[in-house]
Amino acid sequence: MPDPLRWVEGLTGGTVTRAERLRGGWTSEMRRVEVDLPHGSQTFVLRTFVDEFFVKHAHGLLTREAKVLDQLADTDVPAAACVGVDADALYCDQPSLLMTLLPGVVHVEEAGAADRTHELARQLAAIHRVKPAERPREYQPWTAPDRVRVPSATGRPGVWADAVDYLRREPPEYEGAFLHRDFHPGNVLFDDGRISGVVDWVETSWGPADLDVAHCSTALALLHGVEAGREFSSLYAAAGGRDLARADDHRYWLLLDALAFAPDAEKVAEPWRDLGRIDLTPEFLQDRLELYLASILA
Known part of the structure; x- marks a missing residue:
């Protein structure tokens, strides 16, 4: 039977001495893996897709991430190094990618949020300056007017209707840029107040910088309030x-971007609650999302 830890040993030439689950992810299972090597111990991160949807699309997602990590190696973007990828689960029980461990931790608490948001803005600007040797795929929208699912219990049906109607047009023309495509506080590591790592590059795309900005804005609005998202x-x-x-x-x-979170914005908060934000209930997040939509329309 395929064994991911034996696969790790084969890639690194060492012996796995410890493996533990990391908190914070919801699209995949993340494990911290310590390996005893001839020159000493080294820690890696093993990313494994377990959700049925992501397993189905694992080949494209993981091979894309592996290629992007290789391209970022010669930039000033703090990203992990890819050690190996098993996108088709030939050696592991599920599609997996092994990478180096980045320092730092994810912060989603209110304390210090303003300072971290400035750091996020600077980091995203740096990502958009990357000129890859090979362009990633063109961006894919995550919703469309006819795909938006309005929450059944909403008290603001007019806001939803106006927001959906606004998308009934051709997408604006844009000058393409290198996009992370899923840039938000949950995918950024901080160490001593500074960004030490950016993770989760499976959705990397080529498209409008506005879309990366929009995605982080939505996450900030849900985490810290409408004003944080709008600024x-x-x-x-x-x-x-x-x-x-x-x-x-x-x-x-x-x-x-914001409408792609409907109707279950709370699903993205599962890892945030795991990190201590138990205040982010489904009802609370729906209210924040609706207030954010209204502020954009205003």
């Missing part, structure tokens, strides 16, 4: 980011 575009611009679209077009990208 991120300005912070990104002040950090030397790429030129964002004019107001009406930028609004399109903000809504395209």
Whole structure:
């Protein structure tokens, strides 16, 4: 039977002495793996897809991440190094990727959020300056007007209707950039107040910088409130980011991302609650998402 830890030993040439589950992920199982090597002990991270949807798409996702990590090795973006990938589960019980361990931890608490948000803006601007040797795939929208599922218990049906109607147009033209595509506080590590790592590159794409900004804005609105989400575009611009679209077009990208969280915005909060944000209940998050949509429309 395929054994992921034996696979790790084969890749590293060492002996696995410890493996423990890491908190914070919801699309995959993350394990911290310590390996005894001739020159000493080294720690790696083993990413394994276990959810049926992600297992089905694992080949494209993991091979993309492996390629992106290799491309980032010569940049100033703090990303892990890919050690090996088994995207088709030939050697592991599930599709997996082994990478080096980055220092730092994820922070989602309210304390210090403002300072961390400035760091996020600077880091995203740096990511968008990456000029890859090979462009990743074109971005894929995560929702569309006819795919939005409005929460049945909403008290703001007009907000949802107006937001969906706003997307009934051709996407704005844009100048492409290298996108992380899932950049938010849960995918960024901090060490002593500074960003020490950016993880989860399976969705890396080529597309409008506005879309990366929009995704982080939505996450910040859910985590820290509407104002935190709405100010991120300005912070990104002040950090030397790429030129964002004019107001009406930028609004399109903000809504395209935010509506992709409907109707179960709380699912993204499962790892946040695991990290201590037990205040982020489904009802609380739906209310924040609706207030955020209303503020974008206003």
